[in-house]
Amino acid sequence: MSGQSLFARLEPLLPRVRRPVQYVGGEGNSIVKPWDAAVVRWALMYPDAYEVGLPNQGLQILYEILNEQPDVLAERTYSVWPDLEALLREHGLPQFTVDGHRSVRDFDVLGVSFSTELGYTNLLTALDLAGIPLQAERRGESDPLVVAGGHAAFNPEPIAGFVDAVVLGDGEQAVLGITEVIRGWKAAGAPGGRTELLGRLARRRLVYVPAFYDVTYRPDGRIQAVTANRDDVPTRPSKHTLSDLDAWPYPKAPLVPLAETVHERLSVEIFRGCTRGCRFCQAGMITRPVRERNIETVGAMVDAGLRATGFSEVGLLSLSSADHTEIGEIATGLADRYENEKVSLSLPSTRVDAFNVTLANEFSRNGRRSGLTFAPEGGSERLRKVINKMVGAEDLVRTVSTAYAHGWRQVKLYFMCGLPTETDQDVLEIADLAREVIRAGRRASGHRDIRCTVSIGGFVPKPHTPFQWVGQASHEVTDARLKLLRDTVRADKEIARAVGFRYHDGRPGIIEGLLARGDRRVGAVIERVWREGGRFDGWSEHFSFERWESACAAELEPLGVSLDWFTTRERDEREVLAWDHLDAGLDRDWLWADWQEALRGTELDDCRWTPCYDCGVCPTMGTDTQIGPTGRSLLPVVSVSAGSPVVTAAAVSVDGVDGVDIEAVPGGVEDGPAAGSRLRPAAVSSGTPA
């Protein structure tokens, strides 16, 4: 029977695996709805370990939005570790959801959120365990639609053969639109089967269906063209952009894990998008324009979230949180409000300037001042101009001095290695910066015991960025530069013991680069790697470069292309890129011009404060930057008894599902008078603007 709980069969296996608690569900604010009362059923997957996947905001948002619909059921599933995978296979058990412990294959849709390309092999494990054919073309009427989303899905071509459809951009309205189409199609008796369903979804501009597009190649291996093979689908499927984040304050009742996870805190997204224009940053390019949540909504979400979860730490999330137009008021307001409640506040992703030290001081009024993190990204002034990360060395030293003077004990600096035009000299300047930072710290604090951690990641060129054409630095080059830098720091007696050095070898970055800028031919590589045991490629203990290398040799070289061809080869302006037919709103000519500006070392200002530089997003997508300041205040504190509008809305939506019995795990959705506005998402409009 469809939708049955498999827990009784799973339970005897759990004492035999590592950290069984990750598979039992029952998290605070999780929801199990009756199977038969739902018309459209979603399984939402984060294709990594539970401890990484559970805190993912995207999945939590969609889980809540879908479950608020009376006739929709959404459950979560995560990648199982190899120990449980082996036991599931031995005992004939499938990929299951952690909420109702139901077989993933019983659902209408399997939605998979890819934050990173290194989750692709885990998708195949889940499909295989679920009993869903790996290749979309082999799936039948009883198989779920496999829908990919997330940042990595902006170039889904390497997994085009494994997925039925792809959502580009913000998922909130898209999942409701997809649900509506499935609901109507099921009510009509599923006319035309899954092909017709996919056709309806594509016509409504809700998804990109890879099977509706053909790719042709030139004799030299480059793409000739990507063309639609039916005339009723968009030539260029485009991304979804959510406007008015204040109307969508999700998650309202975040999940409270029982198991330990990577982020043990309440995350509140204070804005989406970023127009700083860092040329390496895919997130900043594909999430434009900037849309702020206003100070009142942020205040209400923090308040409601804390009461719904019992978390003792709040993280204010965005791509560059100090850029919120009212961040100072938010910081002071929250610090005042929670001064006596043992709630700590954090602000990930901050820029290098003195204002951020002031913010950090506010956030740590009564807390320990251990580490402050800044991300200059490039070691030399020249390189920082290339990547458009406008940070002067003097700014950094001044900021760091301020931080040490205010009692901060350690500064962490993030850099990238392998950036376009980079030379050994650029990387060696990281050591000079570290030396200046240590000296400044010693001066400002008056003692020698100052620490600075230098953390370095390998640069991976990503689609839809000005660097989408560049040749990626080989892992040999990256590793050699990092070794040179490490040796230089170690040889410098003044700083050798004060500077901590963190970096990874460059090889996983090459595979990430292959998957990021690959085309449909890379699908066979992924499948081969998976068949040869590839799992959890984002985990160094599971990643095998040799396995990827040999799979590339076997699958790509007969086609006249290779691992190097996809990664270290520079593309020219006219080459058709695998993702050119997918519209992130960015004007291709602007991206190319910005790449040329990068080579000239010309910087670009943020369009929030200077005139529009015509990246193309707003006119193409019909969107606008939405920023404050609103001049409103975080205060007064919403009274605990009355409930904030956000909490009230959550209570209304859970209670208001007529005739449906919902098991909501206690987690603070409080009963209370239905004061304030009801935040019901409107049905999705008929598609994103052309």
Add this chain to the structure above:
Amino acid sequence: MARRPEGPPPPPVVQRVRLRFAKRGRLRFLSHRDVARTFERGLRRAAVPMAYSAGFSPHPRISWVGAAPTGAASEAEYVELALAVEVEPARLQADLDAALPPGLDVVGVVVAEGIGLAERIDASRWVVRLPGVAEPELRDAVTELLRHEVVQVERATKDGRRRFDVRAAIVLAVCRAGNDTCAILELVVRHTTPAVRPDDVLTALGVVAGLRPSVPPEPTRLEQGRLRDDGTLADPLAPDRNDAGRLAGRSSA
């Protein structure tokens, strides 16, 4: 210059309460750390007025007593809370129970009186379900185990792999038949260091009699307390209840 937390020191402890709680069903897979984290969040959700430690990272003052291992259910776990404001135990029990996930259930709250909780607990009573094991097979193995004076087993503890005796800790071991395919082992075990757990006893049954259940056994702790001469356990919260009953005007009366 070292910073110091600003403001007054944390408010003093005005009341200590002791809780008995159960870890049931699928929540038996919680480790002690998982239980502690979930409890702390439940306390915040229930707005229990905890007393906090001083310093830069104040922690709620919670004293754990023992802890059933990961995978073991329990009807008798104990914890003591230090509070900054006096509360009514029945209200605390209701509020906290509602704020904890089902399966982590508060079954009793008393105001602490007299000697420490840890001093009132030196043994546990367990019941272990053994699916796939027939009762005679278990009975023979237990008889063999009890014939020995010392049975060494090995287990990974937080201090590395340790080898220790199981036999001396066993006060009582009784077999029952649940049904044809599931034997039941009832144990009273003295608390030693390292603690002898039901899985250690099962390892010992494997060592002396080759008993190796094909399905993982399901242990549940039924009681903890001071071991009496007759092998029964004294309820560790009974003295608090009795004292509270004698003291007039106590809110817990």
